[in-house]
Amino acid sequence: MRIHYYLDIDKNKKIRCRKCNQEICDATENYKLHVPRAEKDPSDIPGRRPTRPEMCTYYEYFCPGCYTLLDVEAQPKGSPPIWDIQIKMDCNTSAL
Amino acid sequence: MANKEQILEQARRMRKDVEVSDVEYEILSYRLYSVVNEARQAILRISGSPVVAEGGEALYALYNAEGLGTLLACGLLLHMIGTQGFVGEILDIQSEHPGINDGDIFMYNDPGVGGIHACDQWLGTPVFREGKLVAWLGALTHTAETGAIEPGGMPPSSRSLLHEGYRVQGIKIQEKGHLNRASLNCVLRSSRDPGYYMLDMHAKIASLNVGKERLLKLMDQYGTGKILSVMERNIEYSEKLARAKLRDLADGTWRCTIYGDSGGSGLERLWKISIAMIKEGDKLKLDFTGSSEENEGPVNCMAAGTIGNIFVAIGSQLFWEAPWNYGVWKPLEVTLPEGSLVNAKWMSPCGMCPPTPGTVISSAIGGLIARMYFTNEKYWGDINSHWMGCNLVAPLYGGYTQHGHLTGSVFGDAWASGIGAGIDRDGVDTGAAMMTVESCITDVEMSELTNPFIYPWRREGIDTGGPGRFRGGTGISYAIMAHHSTPYLELGWIGQGKEVSTTLGLCGAYPCSSFFPVIARDTKIKENMTKGLPKPDNVDELLSLSGDVKSYPSMVATHPIKDGDIFAFDGAHGGGGMGDPLDREPEKVLNDVKNRWHSLEMAEKVYGVIIEPNIMKVDAEATRARRDEIIADRKMRSNIWKEKK
C-alpha cells in the first residue's frame, strides 16, 4: 500500500522507498526516526523566507538509500520530528 | 404562540410518511440544488461588495425546520455548520415570544452563537406551509464594515470581541414581510458606510425572496411532505457518501503542525496549530490538542469558526462528491481544547478567524487528507498538497473615496492564491481560496473604480509557489497606492507568516515563500509619474526607491496614510508543492523560469537545473553535475535524529 509520494508499505509491513526500494522501518514506526535529517536555512531557498531560526527553520528528511527528499518540516529550531503518517495495520478497510 | 417543541413536532408531522422513490429523489434533489444556486446568484448580482459580487463570498443554504443544513449552494463553504447555531437560537428563544412568523427575516452576526466573525452577517427566514414552519433559508455575506474600532471589519488592533463592531443577536429586520426600520437602524447607525451596507442587505433579502418563491412553487407542485422528505434524505445521502469514502481509505493517524507569527497588530508571537487526524472505519476524528493558548489579539477562532474552517477542507478536499450539508459532518468528531486559539473564550477577540488561524486549519487538514488519499489509488487524482495556509493577506482601509463618501472596505486579491500540487500536476497558479470554490478577484479597473487607490502592479509572484517535483501554484503579488488626494484615508492589513512558513509542501517539496509586506512613503513617485518615468513594477524596484521604504510585520493596524504612499503585498499566497524538486524535469523548470513562476536562482539552487540565461536553454550536463552535488551535500549534512537528553 502506498502511503506517501515516495513510500510504500510492503507485504512484510515494512516502509520502503518506492524509488530505490530501500527498506526504512516497520510500518508501525515513525519513518522519520530512521532516515537522515538535516537542517536547512530557509534563506537558502529563494523567495521571501523567515529569518529567525528560533521561530522557523527547515528540517529535511532523506531516503537513506537514494537521498531523495521525503519531507520538509518548518519548525522552530530544535523541534523533534513530527510523526505525520501512522497507518494502522490491523483494520478492515477496503484500502488494505 | 407555539413553543419550540410544538413547532418542530408539526414540521416532523408534515414530512412523515412521504415516500420518495430513488428516481424522484434524484430529480428533486437536483431541482432543489438548482434553486439554491439560482438564489445565490441573485446575491452576487445585486451586492455592492466586490468580495461578494466578484469574490463569491456569499453562502446560501436551505435548512430543515430544526435548523440542520440540508443543502448548500455551490460557493462559500465556511458557514454551513456554524449558521445552524443561529436557527437553533431563534427556535430556542423566540418561538413563543415574539414568535416566528411567515415573512420574518432574522439577522445574526455573533461569532459566539454560530458565526465566524462579525463581518459574516446572516439573514434567515422561516418557510411556512399551511401556517406551519417547515424549513429555513439563510443567506450570508461577508460585509466589510462592522463599526469596529478600525474600518474594514477585521481590526488588527482588536483585543476584545467588543472591539470588533456591532453584534446582532437574531433581531427581526423584517417582520411579517415589512422592514423593521428601528431594528435596521441599530445596524445602519453603527456602520461607517450605511449605504454600502443596505445594498448587501437588499441582496440578501432579494435572494431569500427568490429562493422562497421557488421553494414554495416546488412544494405546490410535488407536495410539501415530499420536498421536506427530499431535504431530509439529502442529509442521509451525503452522510452515506461520506462514510463510503472513508471506508475506502486506510485507518491511521496523520499529524500536522503549522506555526503563525502574529497574534494581531503589535503582537509578534509564535503560535501553533497542531492537528491529529484519526481515521477509523467510517469515522474521522480531528484532535487539536497541542495547539497554542488563545492570542491576546484577534487571531483566534471561536468553536464555530474552527468548525467552519474544518468544513472548508472536508467539504472541498474530501467529500466534494456529496451535497454539502450537515450529513458530511456526521462522520466527524472534533476535539477543541478550551481556551486555545481554536476554541477561544467568550468575549475573546476573533476578528481574524477566517484568514488566520482559519486558513491554517483548512490548509493543515487539506494536507492531512492528501496524505490519507495515498492509501487508495482510486483517489490519487484528488491529492492536493497544502495550500492557503494563512495566505489570506488583505489590506483594510477607511476614509473618503474619490466619489466623496465615507467608507470602510477591504481588498480581496488574495483569493487568487496558488493551489497545492497533485501527484501528476502542478498546482494552479493564482487559483483560488479554499473556502470559496468559486473564488474570483475583481478586475483592477473595478477595484480602482470603487477604491481611492491605483495598483502599481498586480501579477503572479515569482518564487511564491512551493518548489517540488510538482510545483505549487504561484500566488498573487500586488501593490496599491493612495491616488486621488481624498480628504482622509487610513490603511492597515491582516496577514500572517512573515517569520514562519505557513504553507507547507508535501513529500519533499519545500514550503512556500513567506509574506513580505512593504510600505513606501515620502518617495518622489507621484512627481516621477507625471514626468512619465517608470514606476516601481515589483517589490525589489519598490525597495530601491529613495524615501521611507521598508518591510513591516505580518499585521499592521490601520493608520493615517498620505497620497502617493504605496503598500505592497508580496511573497504570500503560494500553494504547496509535491515531491523532491530534484525530480522535476529540467524542461519544466525552464518553462517555470520563462513564465516568471520561478527565478533562475531557484532553478539552480533548489531544482539543480542550470539554465543558460542568454539563450534560455537547459545545460543538461551542468544540470546533472549540479544535481549530483546537491545529493552529495544532502549526504554530508544529514544524520539520524536522536533525542537530546
Next chain:
Amino acid sequence: MADKEIYVIGVDTGGTFTDCVVLDETGNVTIGKAETTPGILEEGVLGAIADAASHLGLTLERLLDKTRAVNQGTTVGTNILINRDGARAGLITTEGFEDTIYVQRAVGRIDGLSPDEIRHQATCRKPEPVIPKELIYGVTERIDCFGKVAIPLNRRQVEEAVDELKAHGVEAIGVCLLWGFLNPSHEQEIEKIIHERAPEVFCNISSRIAPTIREYGRTNTVVIDAYVGPPMIKWYRNLKNALKGRGYRHELLTMQVWGGVMPAESMMPIGTINSGPAGGVVGSRLMGSYLGLDNVVTTDVGGTSFDVSLVAEGKPIAAREPPIMRYRISIPTIEVISIGAGGGTVAWIDAAGLFKVGPVSAGSLPGPVSYGRGGKDPTVTDADLVLGYFNPDYFLGGKLKLDKEAAEDAIRKLGEEMGWGLIETARAIFTIQNEHMTDLLRLMVTRRGYDPRDFVVFAFGGGGPAHAAFYSAPLSIKSIYMFPESAVFSAYGIATSDIQRIFNFSMYARLPGDNEDIAKRLTSAYQDLDKKALAEMELIGFRREDVMLSRSISMKFARQVNMESIDVPVNDYVAADIDDIQRRFIEYYTRLYGEGAAFVEAGMEIMAQSVTATILSPAAPPASRPLGSADGSKALKGKRNVYWEKFGDFHSTGIYDFQAMMPGNTIKGPSIIEAATTTLVIPPDLSAMMNEYGQVVVELE
C-alpha cells in the same frame, strides 16, 4: 446582363458537414450538404452550394449568378482555438499587468464549468492563454478611473516592444491598457506606432473592439481576436475569391456571435466563434416573428449536450460576460447555455447507491451502446430505443442501424444493481434526463424575469423533438415546434440574418442628478454613437437610409458592482426622459430580482451606452401552403409498441412519416412522427398538426 437575383444563401461550416440553405424570393428552402474539407474549407462551401444548386436544377455558377447575398457561419475560429494553431501573436499592455490573462481573475479556473465540476476543487484547471508570457510587453503609462492620464505613455518603450515582437516573428499584436476604454489616446498612439513600424502586422486595440470596463475580459477579447484574426482573414479572402471566381458579385457576409452578419473586411474574427449556435437563435427569432411568437425557448439535444437559448419579447437574450472556450470575453453575445444532457449521456450508480444520469457522456464515440461502436455504458439514446421511441431501423433516416438487444442488455445489467427491471431502468433514465432538461429551461426563463407559460419551445437536434413534450410540459409551455429545416437550422438562421453591428460607449452619470444636464450629455453620447455607426456602415458599403438604429443603456444602483441593460428610445432626450429611464430600470430590476431587491435610495448610475445598427435581411418569409385535410392517415407508415407512462405499459402506437404529411394534417397522440434527421414523440392526450409552413406543432395546453 445578370438574371434577376432571387436567391439568398446561408452556409454553415461545421466539423463534419458543411450545410447550405438557399432561399428563393418566395421563401422556398433548398438544402445542400457537403463534407467539410479541412485545410481547404472553401471547397466544402462550394460543394454544399453546388449540391443545393443541383437540387434546383442549376449549376453552381448559375446559382451564384442569381444570388444577392451569401452569408456564412464558420467554425474556423473555434477550430483554431481547439487546435491551438492560431497566429503567433503578441500583446502590449500596461506595465505591471502583463499577467492579467494568466491570473484570469482566479475565476478562469472555473469559467465555463458546471456546478458539479466546480465542486471538485482539486481538478479544476485554468485554460492556457493563447499568448505566451514572453510575447507580452508592459509599457509605462497609466490612466486612472476618471480617464485622466496619471503617467504619460513612454513611446520609446512601445517602439522597442514593437521591434522586439517583430523580431519574434509575430503576425498580430493586440493592445489593451488599463482604462483604455475610457481614454483611448494611449492605445491609439500605440496602434499608430505599430502601423508605422510593423505595417504588415494585424493589430487591434481594446478601445475599438471591446470598449467596456473590466480589463480581464477585454484583454481576452483582444488577445483571442489577434490569435484567430490573421488565419481567419486569410480564409475569408480565399472564400471570397472562390465565390467571385464562380460569378458571385456581392459582399460575402459573415455571422457574428451577437446575432448579425458583417462583411468580411469589417467582421470581428473573434465574433465568429460560437456564431453557429447564434445563427440558430437568430433563425428562431425570425421564424418566431413570422409565426407571431415573441417568446421562444430554443432547445437542441445533440450527442453530448442540451443547448438552450431564449428569444424574449422578440429579441435574443444577451449573455453576461460570456465565456468562449472557457475564456471570459467582453463582446456582445447571444446566450446559449449547455448542460451535459444529450443522447450520449450516461446512466450510472454512485457510491451511495443512487441512480444518476449524466453529466458524463459517451459522446458519439464510443457513443451509446446501441451504436455498436464499443460503448458499454447505457445512455439516454439507448433508453429511448428500449422504450420504443426510436426506430432501430430508421434512426437518422436509417443511416445508423441501432442494436436494440445490446441496449437492453446494458440497461438491464445496470438496473440489476438497483433491483429494477429493464423497463423500470429505461424509464428512470428517460425521466431523470427529461427533468434535468426541464430544470435548465426553467432556470433560463425565470432568472431573466420571465414566466415559462408565456413561451413556446422550438425543438432541434436529433433528440430534441423526442424529449420536447416531456421537458416542456412540466413548465406549462404553450406549444412545441419541429421544423422541416431542423437539421440545417443554423444555416437557415445565417441565411436570414440581418446585418448587424453594435457600437459601445461609456458615459458615466449619477442619478438622481441634474436631469437636464444628463439628458443633454446622454443625447450627445448617443448622437456620437449614431454618427459613428452610420459612418462605419457607410464605409463598409451600405446606404445610410437602409440602416436602422436602436439603443440600449447599462445601469446599476450606486455602489453596486454588476450592471443590467435596458432599451431606450432613439430620440433626443429631455429631463423627463431621464426620470422615465430610472423608472423603467427599477421596474426591470424588480422583475429580475423581485420586490425589495432594488436599492432605490442609493441612487443609480448610468455606466455605458450601446447602439445597434441593423440592416434588414433581404430573405423572404418561409413559403406557405394552404391547410388541407386534418386526416393524416396517409402519412401512417406502421405501428410499433411504445412505452407510455400514462398506460404504465407498452401500447401499439402509430408511426407517421414526416415527409408524407400535408399542411393541416392532425395526428393524435400517442404517436410518433419520424423524419430523416429526428423523431417527434407525441404523448397520449396531445396532438400535433402540420401548419402552413410544413412545421409540426404540438399544443400542450
